[in-house]
Amino acid sequence: MSEPSSATAPIVLGVRLRSVLGRIPSLGLKLTPYLLLVLLELVYVSKQPDAFTRLAIGFTVAGGLCLAFAAAGQTIVIMTGGIDLSVGGVISLATVLAATRYHNSSASILAWTVLIVLIGAGAGALNGILLVWLNLQPFIVTLATWSFWSGVAFWILPVEGGLIPQRLLDWVNTNPAGFAVPIWILVVGLLLWMLVRRSALMFRIRAIGSNRDSAYLSGVNVPLTLITAYAISGACAAAGGVFLATQISSGSPNIGDDFILQAVAAVVIGGASLFGGNGSVAASVAGAFVLTLAGSVVFALGFSSQLEGVIRALILAAAIIAVSAGTLIKRRRQGRIA
């Protein structure tokens, strides 16, 4: 394209302006989960002014971090058009391993943390291998492995208990550079996502979710990419489980189950389609904290605990309507059928 002459410059500028303005709805769509998060935080702070302190924010982050991890991994799997129910079993297994295997030394804690995350990645990769080789539905495969890893967790530790070394609990409660450790973990995690967001791997994952046949015919190694996606999900769930163990100071063989559908809900609030093809880990993490804060807000608004489920459901419904309204506007603008 040649340089615009001075006479056509205003027109060119007009066209550019229109294309910039045209992107606002899709930008707004991307921002919806974050705006929801800010809105909930504002409501929360208006009722509990002391909630906007570094300490309180640290608590909030700690309360939602395990879900954020699970939602991050779930996002990757959902981008392929799949779903990972086994995160429930993997989270439980991770808490149980942490509560029974850690010794009170830095070396032991570090080595076992790495090992647990690798076990999670292996469990995830197993999902991928099973669904690729046996050509099964992700729902069924991960339902089975969820049960399997829950069983393993029960076998290791039949009741909630075990012990998390004091050294680890102390470290989690420190405030390096003035911010609580959970906040640092969150920041590092999000930075990591910024790095991999533009990776060829994520591109392949989205391509598979968008049109698997086309991705295959374009030379994408579909089996390997799927196995990698599920391995990432498993690793994230295991990391979340380790952190969860430090919050409850013990291991529990069924604590992970609550996180399965919550993680999927967080991904939906983050704007990803359950049919695959798109998704953002950062937005899903925001979705996870929307769900976490919703609980706190119900409490802060003074509703009785019996009503908590109903109010949380209403907040969830409002969040999903806000996200899907944005999607609808975008589809209309693109002139797609229905």
Add this chain to the structure above:
Amino acid sequence: MHVENPTAQQLAVGDFASRTLEGQRSDLVVEAAVKRYGATVALDGADFRATSGEVHGLLGENGAGKSTLIKILSGAVSPDSGRIELFGREVRFRRPIDAQRAGVRTVFQELSLVPDLTVAENLVFSGTDASTGLLRRPRRLRRHAVKVLDSLGVEGIDPDALAGDLSLQQRQRLEIAKAVTAEPRVLILDEATSALAATEVAWLTQLARDVAAQGAVVLFISHRLPEVRAACTCATILRNGSAVGTYDLGGIGDDLIIQQMLGRKMERLFPDRESQARERVVLETRGFGPVSTSGGADLVLHEGEILGIGGLQGQGQAGLLLALYGAVRAKGDIEVEGRPGRLHSPAQALAAGVALVPEDRGTQGLLLNKSLKENIALGILQQVSRYGVMRRDAEADVARRAIASLQIRASSPRQLAGQLSGGNQQKVLLAKMMATEARVLLLHDPTRGVDIGTKAEIFQTMDELSKRGISIVFFSSDAEELIHVCDRVAVMSHGSVVETLETAGLTEERLLRAAVRGEGK
């Protein structure tokens, strides 16, 4: 396609039998229809009138606004402004069901059957018919389907088969049957012939006339002028989102129609082909094909050669291309660049320099909900990423070069592939595979549903590629294309190559004879 027509060339532009609108009864009227998608204007105040009782052609290049006009008439999209009148009454379609209730049935280019329902179920599956709602009695349903298919002359389709298991041609015929059996007042056939064999096109032509004779408005959209001439009495030509005019087809020659469609004179459809084939063999097969089929093809492809794949429909051509690309399990021997050994996946094929432009651009070729840029990048992730991280600049560069070199009509590299017109989607697909820098290009009917201007551009591109030493295997269902574009044509029957013909001096008749003779063996 006969672009040269001496009688038509003698006509001056002012001489055409353009229809005057006064005094003409119009049962379908579209006035000043406007539709914008963001910055793209798809329809720019189009006026259009059609009369019941005749089959009315709709002509135009890809992107001229035909698809948008049809979508508006079918209620799939709402116009930004303008009005529609149907049999004297103004109508406003907000959803497809509104149009269906008003009696408009459309056979879309993208087939809309439900793949997991049977043929019989698909025939009655409709939003407007409440009586089929709750209990579907399989036996009655089957009887109904047999009756419908018989009465419309649809042969060779099992009512109990799943729609998803049918071939493209069968699905297309079923789709047509489904639309016609609803007894529409307006029947729209959007590129309904592009997937059909010659005999089936004749069937559709007769069917369209019958439906019109029963008092319906029939709109017939095709890129193949001979088909339009056979089916229609008159045609409206669209260009750049508005109607150029409506003409009685008896009084206008092909050259002038094409000139009106393009807004300029077209040089020619086929390039002046001089064989670029060199001595060196880049691809050789013996008894090669998918494991699941009979026969096996013996092929020799030289450097810079365009090798046509011909034969009757469904003689294993599609499977052969997929097998060459490593996308299905293959049997037989194959050597690529002198190296024996089969390709086990498209990834391996691409690494070996073999690329495929697949049959169905929507379900196999493109990611319709991703941008043009992303679609092109998908085939060349190694090139546009460094240390596993995508390089935006490289990605955008490749896309911009593709848009420029193939003259893809898109508002920006960020435009979604699904928003482009069919011909432009095909160009994106070709660009994507050219970007892989493959030495062997396998093309599966790349001109299916593509307008004449784009066809000429695709043939031109193929010619240029072969001059650069790239070898092309070109499967086409159009004998004329094979003769004019290829250096040699391999005629297939039952999965085997029965004869390989030089195209110099080859006639369509000779090609057909080879195909039919192979059939007899």
